[in-house]
Amino acid sequence: MHPPTPPTTTAARTLAQSTVVVLLAALAFLGPGAGPAAAADSDLPWAVGTASNDFGSRRQNYSYTLNPGGRLKDGLVVVNRGTTPLHLAVYAADAFTSEEGKLDLVAKDAKSTGLGAWVRTDRPDVTARPRESVEVPFTVALPADAAPGEYMGGIVTSLTDGAGTNQQLGIRIRLRVGGELKPSLSVKNLQVRYTGTSNPFGKGEATVTYTIHNTGNTILTARQAASVSGPFGRFSVRAGQIDDSPQLLPGDTWKVSVPVHGVVPALRVSGTVTLVPLVIDASNSVAPLAAVETTTHAWTIPWAVLLLLAVVCGLVVAGLALRRRRRAADR
Structure with missing residues (x-):
């Protein structure tokens, strides 16, 4: 089996990925003092999870169905697992298939044109005290001309340290826009x-x-x-x-x-x-x-067969020529 080669995606999708770590919620994790299911990396001082509301509790990620022009509100929970206050940027982004064949999110400075453009957080950042959980509301608002089909994106929390290293943690959003599905x-x-x-x-x-x-x-x-x-x-x-x-x-x-x-x-x-x-x-x-x-x-x-045939033909031609010369010499 060959190693698969990268997918073809917009250049902006991979912009600044060398300094970004994006993790999408896949497994339930209970951060210290956290009630909802959350995504976490043991090396990061915070976790994120889905809010408990009419959409359910302990969700691993977000999944919605909306018609064009539809609108809904939900929430992201940020849990500070550390011992110092934590200030994080919060934003939405489109998803793409990474070089490793996994779903990832575009960088913050890359323009989102799908789901990432339709999700708006109530605030661009959040501050959480040590061991504190903070909910960040967000709105999904579809334009009236949104094309039917499936979309993928995510809500991302981001921390940039003094050295300029950016770490991110996010939860995936899967959206079905009402209308005819055409898988192809x-x-x-x-x-x-x-x-x-x-x-x-x-x-x-x-x-x-x-x-x-x-x-x-x-x-x-x-x-x-x-x-x-x-x-x-x-x-x-x-x-x-x-x-x-x-x-x-x-x-x-x-x-x-x-x-x-x-x-x-x-x-x-x-x-x-x-x-x-x-x-x-x-x-x-x-x-x-x-x-x-x-x-x-x-x-x-x-080519090997053709070369063998060429050698055989050459030998035959040489043999016939030698035979003619011998006949000529015997006369």
């Missing part, structure tokens, strides 16, 4: 590169590369399969097990490179990639959709 994946830039073998009668290796593009309006994961075959489907060879892609937000892309062993150099081969889109809802249930298949073609020149 496509394969772009499919290529097959063949590497021959020095054995004239042996098999070579091929590398299948392609880009998965989430062209729909839902969050999707792709189950993948790849194969290489000769003319009329003969000599078909499948790639090994390929891991599912990470969750891809609408518009995201993910580059893949897969080795295929034991490919017969049949002059012209076909490379086929099959994707099964997987819809994963907020409760983590998985629903597979109809498979998407894409094929391309490539030449696999058996």
Whole structure:
């Protein structure tokens, strides 16, 4: 299995990521004196959690369904686990798929155009005394022309120390905007590169590369399969097990490179990639959709065989020429 290559995202999404640590709520954690479920890093002096209200208590993250033009209010709880007062910036941000295949949030100075632009905190910062919990209300307000589909973002708390190092802790927000869902994946830039073998009668290796593009309006994961075959489907060879892609937000892309062993150099081969889109809802249930298949073609020149034929032809020609000279000498 190959290491996946980074997704294609807007340059602003990775702006200043080298000095930022963003953690999204995934597991329940009880900070000192905290009531709600919270996200925390043992190296940080604070934790964050969801407020307990009509949306529920001890939520691991935020999940909403709103129609265009809709509006709701919720809250973020900040827990100071340290022994000194803590002053944190608070803001919302769009999500993206990181180079490691995980959902992350754009930096504060990167412009959010989706969910991060629709969430507004009641204040830009918060101060918590030692062992104190403070709630920061926020509002989700959708524009009237918000496009249907799924969006991902988060509420972030940020601390910058005297050395300029920025640490962040946040909770994920998943939003479904009412309207028709259109899940769709496509394969772009499919290529097959063949590497021959020095054995004239042996098999070579091929590398299948392609880009998965989430062209729909839902969050999707792709189950993948790849194969290489000769003319009329003969000599078909499948790639090994390929891991599912990470969750891809609408518009995201993910580059893949897969080795295929034991490919017969049949002059012209076909490379086929099959994707099964997987819809994963907020409760983590998985629903597979109809498979998407894409094929391309490539030449696999058996150079070792051609070289062997050239040598044999040369020997035959040389033998015939020698035979003619001997006949001429015998006359």
